[in-house]
Amino acid sequence: MYPTEKVTVPTRVIGLISGTSVDGIDAALVEISGQELDLKVELVAGATYPYPAELREKILRVCAGEAISMTELAEIDDAIAFFFAEAAQNIQIGHQPATLIGSHGQTVYHRPPKGAEEKEKNFNSLLRTQNSGLRTPLGYTLQLGRGALIAHLTGITTVSNFRVADIAIGGHGAPLVPRVDAYLLSHPQEARCIQNIGGIGNVAYIPLRRDNWLEKMRGWDTGPGNSLLDLAVQHLSNGAQTYDENGQWAATGTPCHPLVEQWLTQDYFQLPPPKSTGRELFGVTYLQECLQAAEAYQLSPADILATLTELTAASIVHSYRTFLPQLPDRILLCGGGSRNLYLKQRLQSLLPSVPVLTTDEVGLSADFKEAIAFAVLAYWRQLGIPGNLPSATGAPQEVLLGEIHPSQY
Template sequence: MHPTQEAVPTRVIGLISGTSVDGIDAALVEISGTELDIKVELLAGVTYPYPAELRERILAVGAGVAISMAELAEIDDAIAQVFAQAAQNIQISHQPATLIGSHGQTVYHRPPMDREMGKKTTPYSLLPTPHSPLGYSLQLGRGALIAHLTGITTVSNFRVADIDIGGHGAPLVPRVDAYLLSHPQEGRCIQNIGGIGNVAYIPPQNGDWLSKIRAWDTGPGNSLLDLAVEHLSAGAKTYDEDGNWAASGTPCHPLVEQWLNQDYFHLPPPKSTGRELFGVTYLHQCLKDAQAYQLNAADLLATLTELTAASIVHSYRTFLPEMPQRVLLCGGGSRNLYLKRRLELLLPSIPVLTTDEVGLSADFKEAIAFAVLAYWRLLGIPGNLPTATGAPQEVLLGEIHQSHYSVLRHEQ
């Protein structure tokens, strides 16, 4: 598919709130080029916390608390409003953007029924009903309202087009990773550690390299750690800063090995997951399993952190065509120094760096990616990678919402 518009330098805002519901990551970038020649300059990156009450409501919905359709609409609009405010705030002291790419807030994700495992994928469902052969993913924070409030054309709902043709709708960032972080001679794993971990294996840039990219969700990232910290601190803390609490404990390796027997870790890619599997219920099972080992709080956090690290390495050794020559971390988990050290120990011959060290912000890479996906959407460039999502073909990602704000303002 060829671009439908000329690629000119464009100022774009990327917005995303991840599985951890930490807040809205906003990135203001200037983009030029198209694919191999694409250039992205980060002008500003800021994380805007959710209002505490809204965050609690989002976490409750994600945990399966029943709400009415009226409440769902209210939360949808409330998320859009804080996303729009983030977009407006990040432009202060900068030339205005002409486009927004908003991932929104995922509150539910169900992968498609695996053709080989069939109904064995039931951990994703709480209902005794047959699985649809198509997946389902719901991101709140509707793009039409963001466009209306900001006066800026907004692309949103990126996952649907891939899901509609049989893909997982995740992970969506690998195509962006391929063009921003690939290397002529070096195979790389780009490992995002948000609430859920996901990897993109990018082979060296030669031959039909794009078709050899592999990507999937590796399992829990920060989600279990954050839930455990909140539980163990009786709500006094929401995350383990730098991994310091976990670093004061000792991981229980037999327990990690037990947890790695979970079906998801052995399901071959393409695959995706979320809090529906690695959430509160899973944590409670982990706490129950840990009772036999009489772990203290620090040991438990160290063991859960080890699960994140071990599941990442298990994924590489089990499903990659070959081990990478370098691992580049991004996302909130890249700041967890203890987690990074554990990965380094489990991958002794492979350098483990962050994307900061190769020129792309580790904190805002995901927000930057959705700015790029929005830019590609306007140019008519596909955003998914079938080898990552399992879709049968490339498709345009995202729904375009034109703004009529300037017209409305003029009429007032």
């Protein structure tokens, strides 16, 4: 454990994040008290602020690997920071002001570490590998929306760039929320899976809160969440829709199970945790491959959406059955996909013995849980408390997460 820094502990914190769906900026204004086992969080206000359409399209093109100039990248970085700062200012209207911001920023690129045998090398080995001119096994991640600029524009100390410290020591830098889930959602009498469904799905498995329970936790990215669904909706509607509200369109179709079984043979689903992924894998190119494979089955647009929804549900269940020590007693959904009623029904159908609920039903907002988590991670950074969970990210040790940008006001 790191020594506690002598800082003024903030109690009102803003968490900001835009996920891989690039729907907009989720902002959560929260009251935080305690530290770890005594951690308490109260959501004061939560809102989602959509990106301007032009900026969203630029972000999605960058995520899809489109080549742009450094000038264009800098302009997008600035624009994201401005809109994050604006979200932080707007969420405080009518409330007592915050003293700290935790900003995840906007992920535009994520490269997991290389093979498991390389990830086990220690840091000195990595340095020797670098000096020999060979490629290192380290991952890489890029979140836009400069924390220093957010701090300047809001006048509030801002913590940002949370993922890089974990990656620097050989971890994936993802998922980062499991440690927060552990202290907010663990239970002494039931094991839980906290399943976030954003653009990408990720899970935190929390065993019974007993001796050494934190060491037994697991977490990883399960695969596509809404990413393929949203892309497919845009494609099938010729741009008229950006997502399938409540899964209503998909619910009118019939899943093609042989196609789902074919897709589940993809290498990522077989890779043991810790593991992470993003739009670099489950993006436009992957969707095109899925659509091409679907041609042999002559599926309707609704059937295609039902089948892609089934892939999200089936990949989650495959992860649980393959990599968990046992199935959980309860599944708690969060993120935008938790509002997709058809997806929720398919998950429940595939795991009939395990109740599938949302984190709302245990007192933590499903819509803003990720934003709340980055508020907590910023709070922990100020206290000198590590934020990563090595059993989830694959890092060899706990580290402090985030770079602190003091307000100049």
